[in-house]
Amino acid sequence: MTTTHFFFFFFLSFFIITTGATDFVRPIDRSLLGLNRKQKVSHFKFYWHDIQSGKNPTSISVVPPPMNKINTTSGFGLVNMIDNPLTLAPELTSKLVGRAQGFYASACQTEVDLLMAMNFAFIDGKYNGSSITILGRNSVFNKVREMPVIGGSGLFRFATGYAELRTHWFDLKTGDATVEYNVYVMHY
Ligand SMILES: *[C@@H]1O[C@H](CO)[C@@H](O)[C@H](O)[C@H]1NC(C)=O
Ligand SMILES: *[C@@H]1O[C@H](CO)[C@@H](O)[C@H](O)[C@H]1NC(C)=O
Numbered sequence: 001m002t003t004t005h006f007f008f009f010f011f012l013s014f015f016i017i018t019t020g021a022t023d024f025v026r027p028i029d030r031s032l033l034g035l036n037r038k039q040k041v042s043h044f045k046f047y048w049h050d051i052q053s054g055k056n057p058t059s060i061s062v063v064p065p066p067m068n069k070i071n072t073t074s075g076f077g078l079v080n081m082i083d084n085p086l087t088l089a090p091e092l093t094s095k096l097v098g099r100a101q102g103f104y105a106s107a108c109q110t111e112v113d114l115l116m117a118m119n120f121a122f123i124d125g126k127y128n129g130s131s132i133t134i135l136g137r138n139s140v141f142n143k144v145r146e147m148p149v150i151g152g153s154g155l156f157r158f159a160t161g162y163a164e165l166r167t168h169w170f171d172l173k174t175g176d177a178t179v180e181y182n183v184y185v186m187h188y
Contacts, residue, residue, distance in 0.1 A: 035158070037188050044132075044183040046086045046097050048165075053174035058084045065106065074113070075106040086120060090168050090178055098122035104138070114138040116147060120183075130154030132185060134163055149185055161185035 030036050051058045063079035070076060081103045088095040102118025120132040131154065136147025145165040152159035161184045169178040 033157070034188050039186055039188055041161075042185050042187065044181070044185065046088060046181055047090050047094075047168060048100055048179045048181050049085050049087065049092055050080075050082065050175070050177045050179070051084070051092075052080075053171075053176050058082060059175075062103075063105075070109065072109055074108055074111055076109045077106060079103055079105045082118065086122075086181075090180070092178075095124075097124040098127075102134075107137070112140045114140060127155060130156050132156050132159060132183065136163075138165065140167070149183065152185070152187065156185065156187050159185050159187040 049058065052060075059080050059082045061078060062081045063077065065072065065075045065078040082100060084100040085092065085096055086098040086100055087093075088097055099121050100118045101121055102116070104114040104116040104118075107113055107115040114137070116138050117135050118133075120134065122128060122130055122132075130152065132152045133150050134147050135150045138145050138147060143166065147163045147165065149159055149161035149163060163181055163183040166180045166182075167177060168180045171177070
């Protein structure tokens with residue numbers, strides 16, 4: 001072992017002892033993850049279709065409200081699994097830009113307040129394959145609701161932001177609804 005080697009290993013062990021560095025975690029350069037690029041802010045606008053009726057529902061109640069345990073008009077306890085289409089315009093026949101995949105659950109005993117957990121899986125243009133993750137509270141009878149964007153994948157890595165929701169159309173009988181989403185996302 002040469003003197004240089006000796007000092008190198010000496011320094012390395014010193015480094016490991018003082019920083020506690022292991023194989024488990026290490027700091028890396030921001031530029032390796034593209035974080036040296038300027039952060040962008042994008043505004044996405046599309047329509048979310050909750051289709052519960054008909055032969056091809058995209059929103060299915062997988063857990064009914066447990067009415068034997070609690071009498072509620074808010075549907076407290078219900079869970080719907082969704083694979084809802086996202087379209088450019090309010091019409092379901094307009095261009096499909098992605099799907100909202102996840103679930104919502106009635107989380108309030110007195111009002112219709114939903115806990116929503118879903119991924120917007122986009123298929124349009126350069127966003128094909130990228131997704132935005134939403135987790136939030138949706139008081140469905142409020143005119144405007146807001147839910148956080150808590151992350152994303154692909155072009156939305158490190159994303160943060162929020163979504164604003166406005167009910168465009170709602171059929172009280174079938175439960176079908178079309179909701180306008182304006183999503184403001186910061187990403188790289
Ligand atoms: C809910 O209401 C129904 C009908 O009024 C009643 O039969 C039932 O016992 C109630 N359940 C509870 C848990 O209070
Ligand atoms: C999106 O990507 C998938 C998989 O790479 C591909 O099969 C599909 O045709 C693409 N869709 C659009 C609309 O470009």
